[in-house]
Amino acid sequence: MFLLWAFQWWKRANSLSLVILDKPTATKPVVLENLRKFLAEADRIVVKDSPETWAKTLFASTDKEDLEELWESLTLETPGAGEWFHCMCNGTPALYVYRRGSQRLELTNHHGLSIRCSLWDSDVRIIDTEKWPSWFDDRRIPGPRQEIEAMRGQQARSKKDWERWLTAMPKAVQLVWSGAIAKFGQVDLVPLRAAPWWKPMTASIVSIFRVRVRFGLETKS
Numbered sequence: 001m002f003l004l005w006a007f008q009w010w011k012r013a014n015s016l017s018l019v020i021l022d023k024p025t026a027t028k029p030v031v032l033e034n035l036r037k038f039l040a041e042a043d044r045i046v047v048k049d050s051p052e053t054w055a056k057t058l059f060a061s062t063d064k065e066d067l068e069e070l071w072e073s074l075t076l077e078t079p080g081a082g083e084w085f086h087c088m089c090n091g092t093p094a095l096y097v098y099r100r101g102s103q104r105l106e107l108t109n110h111h112g113l114s115i116r117c118s119l120w121d122s123d124v125r126i127i128d129t130e131k132w133p134s135w136f137d138d139r140r141i142p143g144p145r146q147e148i149e150a151m152r153g154q155q156a157r158s159k160k161d162w163e164r165w166l167t168a169m170p171k172a173v174q175l176v177w178s179g180a181i182a183k184f185g186q187v188d189l190v191p192l193r194a195a196p197w198w199k200p201m202t203a204s205i206v207s208i209f210r211v212r213v214r215f216g217l218e219t220k221s
Helices: 002-013 032-041 064-073 131-137 143-168 171-180 189-194 198-220
Strands: 019-022 044-048 057-061 084-087 094-099 102-110 114-117 124-126
Touching (some): 032 064, 044 064, 064 131
Antiparallel strands (some): 019 084, 102 114, 114 124
């Protein structure tokens, strides 16, 4: 019970955006120059509050300056060879780029940290997370900025929760806790089970559970 409580506290203090990481064969590798060319040749952009078919239109423009500034706002990190990741959310807002009345590509914003582009298989991380939401700010689309600020507030609260947990953590657990935190916040039980207090603690929990079960059965009978 103690470890379950500890893990739940740790998860609240370290909220993560769920992503799938893999190394599949990319049929559409990330080529940033292709995105630049598409935006340079485009003549219209539409921003909707989501990629769903019923989404509300937030902004539309045929001004080339809007497209040029969109490209300038994107400082992207090309994934390494064989790397691939995919945020599990649909992404908001969604941007649709047109040329001569035909939709050429779709972009979606993912928490201000990455984008998804219909030209590529993988999502792409954003390096400058200030320039990107500024493009939306200038067009009176507050959603991306609001989400980033909310995330920062959550991170600050999570940091305080984490510090409280470290302060409250029994010293015996502190010795092995850092080694038990695996990638993406999962708890590796191997170092915990190797700790000298593990077997006595679990034995005590099992004994308490057996007593409660027995007492419950006796009272029912």
